[in-house]
Amino acid sequence: MRELTAELAIQDSPFARKLAAFVRLSHHDLSVMSELYGRRRRFAAGMDMIHQGQSDQCAYVLASGWAYSYKILPSGSRQIVDFQIPGDFLGLRSVLFRTSDHNVEPITAVQASEVKRRDLLDAFANNPRLATAVLWAASRDEAMVVEHLVDLGRRSATERMAHFLLELGARLRLIGAADKKGFDCPLSQYLLADALGLSAVHVNRVLRELREEGLVTFQKGRVTFDDYDAMIEFCSFDRGYLDHDGPLLT
Incomplete structure (x- = not known):
């Protein structure tokens, strides 16, 4: 009964919802995932979970709350690489590399499941389907980084913001935390x-322009798509790189 309860809990988790976009999860997959998901920790906003340069760093699966990954340059300046939402792996490279190559800091209070290197490697060795699903998730994250490079290099500031908000909305819809x-x-x-290569003043101006164009409103912690289809057309958003169209591995 306890195993069934754990399986039902993990099945409804953001982590399982995300991986289910690629692999149809079996009872065995869910059982292995519930074991990985069991060592839960809490972190306050602003308290780094992963430290750049630290060795023997564990990874985390974000259960609730938001975080961001970032790099600190020798000059002390910061570049945000990406934002993490529930269901995302935090610091997967930190488990596989000898030292962590980035920091992760919670934006809100978070709960996360601690995953140690040995546990992760054992899970992958004994469950290739789960390993493939995690590889898919890592590949999707890499595809997002490619799009972010295009944002910085070729899209205008307004297109960059619109594309980012649509991508974030698509990621949240996958785990049931957003709609159109x-x-x-x-x-x-x-x-x-910091994430989009703009100044805070420029961000404010860009959001105002998008609001005045009737595309999107971002106020009081809420993003509202005023014209979702027009927003997609405005920044040529093609969600194909997110690969959310249903399981390939059954």
Whole structure:
């Protein structure tokens, strides 16, 4: 009975919902995932979970709350690489590399499941389906980084913001935390500025322009798509790189 309860709990988790976009999860998959999901920790906002340069770093699966990964340059300046939402792996490279190559800091209070290197490697060795699903998730995250490079290099500031908000909405819809009307979002203009290569003043101006064009409103922690289809057309958003169209591995 306890195993069945754990399996039902993991089946409804953001982690399982995300992986289910690629692999149809079996009872055995869910059982292995529930074991990985069991060592739960809490972190306060602003308290780094993963430290750049640290060795023997564990990974985490985010169960609730938001976080962001970032790099600190020798000058002390910061570049946000990406934002993490429930269901995402945090620091997967930190488990496989000898030292962590980035930091992860919670934006809100978070709960996360601690995953140690040995547990992860054992799970992959004994469950190739789960390993393949996690590889898919890592590949999708890499595809998002490619799009972010295109954002910084070739899209205008307004297109960059529109594309980012649509991508974030698609990621949240996958775990049941958004719809085409919008989503709750705890990101400040300063965080958006660091991630999108803009100043906070520029972020404010860009959001105002998008609102005045009747595309999207971001106010009081809520993103509202005023015209979802027009927003997609405006920034040529093609969600194909997110690969959310249903399981390939059954």
